[in-house]
Amino acid sequence: MSTLRGNCLMGQSGGPTAVINASICGVIQEAMRHPEIAGIYGAQHGILGVLREDLIDLRQEDPEEIELLKSTPAAALGSIRHKLPDPGDDTSEYERIFQVFEAHSIRYFFYAGGNDSMDSINKISDYAAKKGYELRAVGVPKTVDNDLAGIDHCPGYGSVAKHIAAITMGVGLDMQSVHLTDPVIVMEVMGRNAGWMTASSALARRREGAAPNLIYVPEAPWNRERFLEDVRRTHAKYGWCFIAVSVGTKDESGEHLASQGGEFAADACGHGQLGGVGPFLDGLIRGELGLKTRPIRMGPAERIAMHFASLTDRDEAYRLGAFAVQSAVSGVTAKMASLKRVSNDPYQCELTLTDLEVVANEERLIPRGWLNDVGNDVTQEFLDYARPLIQGEVPTPIENGLPRYARLRRVVVPKKLRAWGTS
């Protein structure tokens, strides 16, 4: 494979995680080790930054701030949700992307994201091949949802799992303390189709009866009568009940709980999005069982907890970023850097490459066998899978009592093209 000289561009896409910046740090620091890579640029807000020619020069950043990206949550380059059109229908965005690539001599493109991002890289790679533009494009996986196919687990998941488990453990103790007055907790967890995040609460349970007592995920159909009986029985046995529920949990007819319940309907509560599952279950428990509930809805606070992130997750995120660069430099394109689990005890994952089509078009759900038969808990298989991912704590530099996160200068790369959308 011949050496390809040129500049490199990277971007971030989709919902942030605690460690997506660690991946970007891996890309930057690895890119700096390869003399064939000249400029190292970041696209602000992912593919939108490419379209807008909104690029920053990462070689202008203080190396210490780049190093701090290893312990900085959220997406330092800015993120976006944008699905590229089918190039058969509309080539305008692709034409613009390659104008920007040509104008800035971009030969290496790294995109950190989930399914849609891998779909974008795939389409851009195909378009490059069709145009005869030499480009090495490699995806770096990230998502708190852990729903990517073709990878053992997704960077970002271990940290959110550790955070959710820690919160479950603490709130569980709190609930035990006050259960004579407030016996039921309903914790709503992100996850539209996949219940991985909600399931991770189970890692908190070290003793029988400890939180979480009941777990409901989209993979197991929810039944109203069984649910009420679950809560009633749990409360009768322990005096409390901690429920972890995915926002995307559905009943047996496939309808989201979040959109059910007449007076609990989405509009009435001012929620235009999924997320009403907590109020719905609260209402059911109060109304049908007469128990007092306390709702928890962490929302985006779930996914940014660098103050208790997983070192295993952080290190894998970094290594995948660096591996994407190594792969591209050695000639790889149109692949996603991936993890293959070699052993559980001791835990070991190998770096591999996965086809983008697999990642772009599939969604990995919790295997049904990793949930119990009645669908209100996980099995040992899930715990064995998830436990290694939450090991270790990321050392976070502290300034004045709070984390010291990276501060980028964001030196703008001078634009060479007309503004996007003008002619």
Added chain:
Amino acid sequence: MSTLRGNCLMGQSGGPTAVINASICGVIQEAMRHPEIAGIYGAQHGILGVLREDLIDLRQEDPEEIELLKSTPAAALGSIRHKLPDPGDDTSEYERIFQVFEAHSIRYFFYAGGNDSMDSINKISDYAAKKGYELRAVGVPKTVDNDLAGIDHCPGYGSVAKHIAAITMGVGLDMQSVHLTDPVIVMEVMGRNAGWMTASSALARRREGAAPNLIYVPEAPWNRERFLEDVRRTHAKYGWCFIAVSVGTKDESGEHLASQGGEFAADACGHGQLGGVGPFLDGLIRGELGLKTRPIRMGPAERIAMHFASLTDRDEAYRLGAFAVQSAVSGVTAKMASLKRVSNDPYQCELTLTDLEVVANEERLIPRGWLNDVGNDVTQEFLDYARPLIQGEVPTPIENGLPRYARLRRVVVPKKLRAWGTS
């Protein structure tokens, strides 16, 4: 003052904090240093455990587990909300309490809690004096709300402030990352009458424009038009808006936002308690400004974050517990162990004693001068007050990726009386 020999009893009351167990640890470890204290007992679920004669023998616990109480959140002895009746109206509970005290030779009583707990100690002390029962009863302050009078700040507050600020900082970065699609965060924070917890989010703001952008607390009347203009202007200026709001925020007529808004009324959303302020503001922002919002409602998850608790707070909580015992042994009764700030830089607090009446009957709110004129932010005075309280991190022992919290054996003290309520 003559030496008083006897057993000691302690209890916890009200909502748990990250460090109320550190106070109990201080009481236990200090009690063990004094030969005049024989039995060291814990009442399970506070005053209810006294009434039920539901006591555990803390000398039977493993000293290492007692030591772990320093880094264990929630209330290890169990908590309760129970206000003792006016002894002029009904003496039955007092008679029972002193039967239990006599049966178990209780001469030292330590109660960790807020206003109601200090009221309880006060009434019990008065009753003891009236009966001629020699008792040394000292209160140990705790509350995340920071609303106790007669003390510079309340143990529990520094840790919840640190946690809320860390979450604000992380979610703020997340919001900046994704602000092109999700520009507004509404974070609902506990606090019915006092906005101390919500205000602590301001500690996260290290740069102009960083989260939190707007802060609404019960101490400053909320106005609908001004609020909408605040959000509109903030969004226009930065492209995002992070709002921290207390559940107890009220409008200019004194009505809680949580119970307003027609279709946002408490019942319609299934909330029988305060807490609908988030959905109410979400609805307003979406409806009036057409901006997409993301709600956060941490609820009890705010107050148990030992995985990022303040070492300053933890150490003060411990010292107040130990000081309560030292004071009682030296003859003090009917007081609360307290903190008096001597200096801000370097931060220094002295241990003092406060009259229980002051604590029992007053509620300390944020001084109006510590909020800005328009009532949507704090001033430098607040920041100078709160910043020292979040310094340092509590080292938390980890087991298998998650905190290792104390596990008590809870060896029951044999009952000597009939069950409470039987005759």
